[in-house]
Structures are given as structure tokens and as C-alpha cells.
Amino acid sequence: MSIKPYLLTDQGFVNRDELRYPFEERGLQFGDGVYEVIRIYGGQYYLIKEHVERLFRSAKAIKIKMPFSKEETYEKLDELLKQNNVDQDAKVYLQLTRGSAPRDHAFPKDVPANLYAYVQEMPRKVDALQQGVTTITQPDVRWDYCYIKSLNLLPNVMAKQEATEKGAFEAILHRNKKVTEGSSSNVYLVKDGIIYTHPATENILHGCVRMRVEALSRQLGFPFIQAAFSLDDIAEADEMFISSSTAEVMPVVKVDNITVGTGNPGPVTQQLQQAYEKDASIPKSKSIFPEAAEERPVSG
Template sequence: MSLYPIILSQSTFKHKDSLKYPFEERGLQFGDGIYEVIRIYHGNYYLFQEHVDRLYRSAEAIKLNIPFEKEELSRLLLELIKRNKMTSDGKLYLQVTRGSAPRDHVFPKGVTANLYAYIEDLPRNLEALENGVKTISIRDSRWENCYIKSLNLLPNVLAKQEASEQGCYEAVLHKDGVVTECSSSNIYLVKDGKIYTHPATKNILHGCVRMAVEKFAKDLNIPFIEESFTLDDIPSADEMFLSSSTSEITPVIQVDDIVIADGKPGEITEKLQEAYVKDAKIEETKTKQMM
């Protein structure tokens, strides 16, 4: 993936090669910060306001003062797209930390938060979307406030690495057999025409695409039930799928050695994918570009 050259640092646009933070940076030393990943289709953010709103909720949860109001930050992020002349599919990574200060566990006084954002190309993973992915299950060892999109991601990284080493796309996390989510996505089980997923508690990230999935299900008259399912429920599942900003709505065809139904993406998953494509205006944008 190619990194676009212009970086948003605080309220200034800089070339990526000129951006250097002091080594005493709380995000680096404590994981004391938050982040967002926003999907881009043909140069347009998808679920933009939802991501910005969640960023500010995460900031409030860890008592971090973002140095801009929502409207100003939104304007800067839109300007970042324009300055990079970005018109392809990609993603924005946005991070805010408590700032740079001498190392001390206690919050520093009089320090301004460090904020930066950058854009990368990210083509849609059509292979995974069309054919589904394999996953493993692994114990959820994360902290109790996963609803905060914080920088404390080491358990997620280790779980994702384990999945990768086993030739799988994702790691399905569970607490004593109760499935919570995946290392970097929300997870769903379909049974008898109903969608089941873990309730939006502090134990999972309240995904922006997850909220979209709930809306799509409602529009399609598919019951969306916020009720935990277990590893023992997986062998009898009719379908499974996961969702995130970078994975969209991806069918899950296997968990560990368990093949889901016939090992192919299910009907409900495909209907949700169609709704996603329509909502994100993916096909519409492609058509306009071809004309």
C-alpha cells in the first residue's frame, strides 16, 4: 500500500517525511490515546460522521481533550482528501494522544494533545467478500473497556498474528466460550433467519459498520438480536459473517475445524452485502467514473 505524502499534524498540513514527534510521547509510552479508521470509496468517506462521533466518545471516556471541535476536525479531514487529490478506494487512519511530556503515569498539565491523520490506498478485498474467510477461535484477554477505541491493542495484535500464522483471516474472541467479537471486527451468527451478535456493552467495540448492519437488517425485515452466542452454537449456525470498516461485511465460512453450513456465503450475508454496496454508493460511483 502506498502512503499519501501529506499528513495532518495538529492543524497544519505537512509532508510525511517532516513529521517527527518527541520520544516522550504518551501514545508511544503508555498507549495513552485513541484512534479511528474510516473507509474511503472513490475519494469519499463512508460513515464519516459516525466515526467522528465515536472518536469524541472515546476521548471523553479517557478524559482526553481533542484540540478541535467536531466541525473543525471534520473540515480538516475533508481537506486532507482534497490536498492529497485522493480519488481511489482507501482508508484514513486518525490518532489522538494525550501529548508529549516527561514520562509520568499522571496526566501532564498544560500539554496539548497530538493529533495526526493520513490516507492510504486500500482496494476492496473481493476474494474475501465473494468467497468468505476462515477463522480461528482464541480466548479474549483484552481489558474490560473495549468500547473505547484506544491504542491498547497488543492482545488484538497477538490474536490476529496467531490467526495469520494458521492461514486464517481473523481470530474469533471468546470469554469462557461466549463469543465477544474478533481481533479487529465484529462477529455475527445467523440461525433460522435471525442475526445474533454480542450486545453493545463495554466488552466490545461499538462498530460503525455494526450499526449499519443493524440498520440494513431492519430495512430487510431480518431480526437483529443483540444476544451473545457461544462456541457451542457455531456448529449449528446457518451462516456467519464479520464486519469492520476495512472488511466491510465478510462471510465467515469456517471457525477452527468447523465448516459453517455448506462452506459458502449465506443468503442473508449476501443481502447485507448488497445493502452495504448500495449505502456506500460503491457501484454508483464506479458507473459514473466509467461514463
């Protein structure tokens, strides 16, 4: 059954051939796709292998065939930076959908996937990284397969907007008072030098930076325990922080009306921030720490 030629849009009636976006795109109509956000420092990708591996895992989980092999994906992402002469801090947003086809819940047959990626400049959030951020808590009402980095982000968007309207940086999500993760980050609690975070189950996104935080924590001698903590534990926490490709290792100094620890970024978080900077090859001239702190040894 063919679609009639004229469509109603926010710009009035237009011919379907003149529409500025593909209206029969499954990512647009169903959220039928996956995505990645890859951090770039000084024109170089950070954790690109982890991001590409997760992209392929997510695509496989929802049965979308990538148009490129892994090796081709690396090559094309490198070429994307060259084409744009990228030499600064930035990010790449990459989106893969099941393609464009007449609207039907069932998968279309023999339709190629749609993929695009673009580069956007993104300076580091220096003030927030140095001073810490405030957060709120929200019930986690998302689906049960959060390990897939899918386009179905409306619950995340609503939680983030609630945080924004309350002047907070992030919304920390919980199920029956057990903290899962943030609307766009993983969440950690520090008590007596031990780092706690939700296990890497299907209920959270297995963050690429999260994996590095675990490795860096062990290098620094901090026990890293994958065990969910509760909202009630926050009042007794020494420190909290969140992590993501855009937030890096971000100190949390307040959750709702609760001041975390001293209300300042704590020593465990700061050592992880320094280890992150070293791991990401961030030059000392762009470090978030004063010059004296740059020379401080990073150790447990």
C-alpha cells in the first residue's frame, strides 16, 4: 500500500519527496536502533576499542547487521576525524538504525541499516570536575535491557530534565531504593576506601569509562566491589562520583538534600581523576588540578 504524496508537518503541507527528514526511518518511528558516544582528547579517540565492541554487542542484541566490519569501523572513524581536521577535545555521536521502510512493527526484509556519525567539539567540564556536582534521585522506570545502548531513552530524558529543572547535574536512578545508575552515567559510592557500584547486569549500561574506572581503582589499590548500595547508604558515604564519556570521573557532593561526606571532592575520587587524566593522555597544561597537585603521586 503506497503512501499518498502530501504530508502534514510543523511547516504545513509538503510533498513527501521534499520532507527534510526520512519520515519512514525506524529509528525515528520506533527507536529501533543503537548508538555510541566516543570521547576525543586532543584529536585522539579515548577507549575507542571498548566503544566499537559495545556497538557491535548492542547491534547483535537487537538483530541489526552492521554495514561495516569492526576493522572497517575503526578505519572509517579515524577517517572521520581526518576529514574534519579534528585536533581538539570533542566527541563523536554514532547512530545505527534498522533502516528506512514502510512502518510495520515487524522487521523489514532486505533493508540496509542506516548509520551516521558526526563530530562535535566538547571542552572538558573543568569547574564541575574540580568542585563536584549536585544530583537528585528518581525511580528507575526503564526497561530491563539497559545493557543495550538503544535509542529508547525517554525515561532517561525525563529524569535528566527533572534534574535540570531542579538545578542539578544528574539524576541518580533507583529500583526499590537500590541505586542502579544515573540517567546518563554510572554511579559509585566510596566508604572506608572501598568503591561500591551496581553489578554489571542487564539493568545497567556497562559503561566504557566504568570499565576503566574499575581497572584504575585496582591499580591504585582501592577495592572495587560490584554490589548495589541503597539510597539509605548515601548519608553514610565518604564520597560519591559518577562516570561517563562526557562527565569523565565526576565528584558528587550532594544528593537531594544530603551532603556527601565533607561536601567536597574526596581523595579517592581525586586520585581516580588523576589516573583518568594520565590514562587519557591529557597534558598537564589541561589538568583539572593546580600545578602543585599535578606532581602529587597517584597511589592508594
